[in-house]
Amino acid sequence: MILSSNVITSKGFLGFFQKKSVEVVAGFDEPAIIPEPAFISKQASLSVESKNDEEIKNEMNEMKRLLQEMRQSVSFSNFPDELKPLLTYLENQGLSKELILQVGNEIFGQMKENKKDFSKEEQLQIAMTVLSKEFSELPFGGITFSRKFINVLGPTGVGKTTTIAKIAARALLEHKKKIGFITTDTYRIAAIEQLRTYANLLQAPVEIAYNSNDFEDAIMKMKDLDLIFIDTAGRNYKEMKFVDDLKRLIDFSLDMESFLVLSVTSKEEDMKTIINRFTSFPVEKFIFTKVDETGSIGPMFNLMRQYKIGTAYYTDGQEVPEDIVEADVDKMLKLLLAGAKHA
Incomplete structure (x- = not known):
């Protein structure tokens, strides 16, 4: 199917077109063998030879990106104007x-x-x-209080420590649970101090785990508590090395609920990359942060739909413990559609 055609004079894709040429954009559903027009064959071979592999790769990636944008564009021409x-x-x-x-x-x-x-x-x-x-078949809602360990995973900069403090504060104040914290984020002094500040306000103990032995010792020290919140290190989990480090440090066979924290201000493709890195972990639900900092929350629903994972909480501010909402379908959809009345 021919999508568009233009007469162009600038250099085109991979340097094929010189001087005045015709550019044709076409699409097809089934694999097809497309014959190469004779009048550009010689130019094509010369142009490709003049480019290095990196230049060709970059141009191919750009073309893929443009085609993906075309595929993702939704046509509303078949719907009435009122809709x-x-x-x-x-x-x-x-x-x-x-x-x-x-x-x-x-x-x-x-x-x-x-x-x-x-x-x-x-x-x-x-x-x-x-x-x-x-989304009716997906699990929603916060911690169940049926498991002792609450493990919060996620990359750097998504607000894991503040989110843990919000959940822990509610467990203490609203449900009267005895709580404690273990942090494995030994890479950032500020993160440890931030958690200690929250723990002091809640009069809860904090243990630091530099390795798996420290983690086991911390568990023993807190064996009499109702809930133990684990604040994992914020790292660039696009690199598998950090994912493997996390597996060696934390015993995921424990009586544990694990949540993956994602910032809605991140690009959807970046969030997918993070989720794919954690597919081998027992992630039960998402926690979405910084909902108040974006005007586009559709990716939350796209990710839930694609990965068949529900949502435990979403956060909409920095105040502890106020700015966190225990998720359910109706709340999230009302949030999504809130501005539609004025569209």
């Missing part, structure tokens, strides 16, 4: 194409069936129903 503001809003929120089309098709189908247009409120209600059903 486009909501769909555009969801697109701006970063919600995946598949989920947006599910919402659009359901609303449009009901409009045709009822032979009338729907108000924004009616559209939002249908959107809530469609998306609620999509």
Whole structure:
């Protein structure tokens, strides 16, 4: 299928096109053998030879990126004008194409069936129903209080220590649990001091684990507590070395709940990279932080849908213990759709 064609005079892809040429963008569903036009064959071979491998690789990556953007672009041309503001809003929120089309098709189908247009409120209600059903099978909600160890994983800069303090404070103040902390973040003095400050305010003990023996000793010292919160090191977990270090340090066979903390201000692809690094860990739910610092929270839903992992909490500020919300589907969807009334 020909998508577009242009007469161009600038150098094109891989240096194939010199002077005045025709650029054609086409797509196909099945693998196909595309014959090479005779009039550019000689230019092509000469142009490729003049480039080094790195230049060719960079140009190929750029072309892949542009094609991916084209594939991800959602077309609303088949939907009535009354529906486009909501769909555009969801697109701006970063919600995946598949989920947006599910919402659009359901609303449009009901409009045709009822032979009338729907108000924004009616559209939002249908959107809530469609998306609620999509995530109904995933687990939501905070710590269960049925396991002794609460392990919080995640890369640097996502707010793990502050998030742990919020959860621990609520366990102490609202549920009257005896709590303690173990930190394995021995790479940053500031992180240890930050946790100690929170622990002092909560009158809870803190142990530092530099290695697996320290970790076992800390567990023994805290054996009489109800809950032990483990603050893991914030590292660049795109590198498998740090993932392996974490496996050697913490005994994941313990009676433990593990949560993966991700900042919603991060790029979705970067969050996917982190999640993929932790697939061998017993991650039960996500914790999303910095919701108040972004206007696009659709990636939270994309990640839950792709990895079949629910959400325990999301945070919307720095105040401890106030700025944390125990997640459920309705709360998260209302957060997603909050601005749609004014779209």
